[in-house]
Amino acid sequence: MPQSTFPYTHQVVVIGAGAAGTSVAASLLRQRPGLDVAIVEPSDVHYYQPAFTLVGGGAYSLAKTARPQASTLPEGARWIRAAARELQPEQNRIVLEDGREIGYETLVVTPGLKLDWDKIEGLRETLGVNGVCSNYDPSLAEYTWQCIRQFRGGKAFFTQPPAPIKCAGAPQKIAYLAADYFRKKQISSQSELRFYAAGGALFSVPDFVPHLEKVARGYNIGLLMNHNLIAVNGDKKEATFSFTDGDGKTQEITESFDLLHVTPPQCAQDFVKNSPLANADGWVDVDQHTLQHVRFPNVFSLGDSSSLPTSKTAAAVRKQSPVAVANILARISDKQLRASYDGYTSCPIVTGYGKVMLAEFVYGGKVTPTLPLSPFKESAFYWQVKKRALPPFYFDYMLKGREGDIAHKARD
């Protein structure tokens, strides 16, 4: 792939070649061959993150989640192998980590989000040792499986930070896999499993909550809502949570653990947060239907870095990308922006080995399944879809900018 020369202005600059940036760039080039598209991306590897949960549960190999970046980037795009450091939308310019500047006519901002490990005191020092694991980093997901496999009873805790996070179901999926594994190994009676969530409910869409609570009850997982992990002492194997008591007072409680799976707090990337493109919470401030920036009309955003008020998933990106592409091409041709995103997102909630409850919904938490199957039933079919069909679909279809799709529908 050719490296760009500087200084240079491109017709389209894409920041971040993850699920969103790659899909958009590939589709733009598929529909408009010859378009001058540059992709700013520092990483040599592209990960299929949705399979990290299965890696942590010992049901998928880490190697299969990773492909060389050069093999996933679309042919015809110019790869600028660097990180963006500053956004200057008034000048239609971005500045790279090494000080180089790039101009653009249209900007697509898709650098994902920041995992804020340092927000939890003592966590970084003990990640990957002392039974402290996380599926949110590929270098740690295999350690999750090691912790689960080597667990011989005791206390296993699973945490979920305040929203928003990517894949809101992932913190509980690994709790169910661990519980299922302990049951199969007949160590459930010597184990105490707890799920600590900073929010007040197990899932953001109320229709799914009773069904998921039933799954948790079935495994005897204690649910502690409104408990936020704030510190970890790896040597002592202690976790500290803040919670609000019945009188509205904030309290802290420290508990000892044998296994701790942490989902880190998450926020916008610093260079996005500190830019004129950010909303008050730091996310790229776009219209929730057109994906166009609300103040800079030649800027679009989608995926985890955007302000779109829906659950942050690759499945959401699959539906956002065709809308972004149609509206970018319309704008380039001085036409009206007609494509509209309805907030679709989906989360295959793994509820045990061989079982998935597929949560699909749009803005407002309206449940919208794609197939005529009950969204609230644990399904062996959806497990196969998650494990075998979605990874090749992602790499060989979605990242290639192919957009054919089955429509999702509101339930009767």
Ligand SMILES: Cc1cc2nc3c(=O)[nH]c(=O)nc-3n(C[C@H](O)[C@H](O)[C@H](O)COP(=O)(O)OP(=O)(O)OC[C@H]3O[C@@H](n4cnc5c(N)ncnc54)[C@H](O)[C@@H]3O)c2cc1C
């Ligand atoms: C444990 C886990 C489980 C998940 N499970 C599911 C699931 O079951 N289903 C599902 O649909 N989704 C799932 N997801 C979420 C899904 O992976 C993300 O929502 C999706 O990848 C978002 O795409 P994105 O392009 O916005 O961000 P990403 O795919 O994260 O890509 C961001 C890209 O930007 C690059 N970048 C970062 N900083 C800069 C910079 N300064 N300059 C340039 N480039 C930069 C990064 O290197 C990266 O390549 C899961 C995620 C995790 C971690």
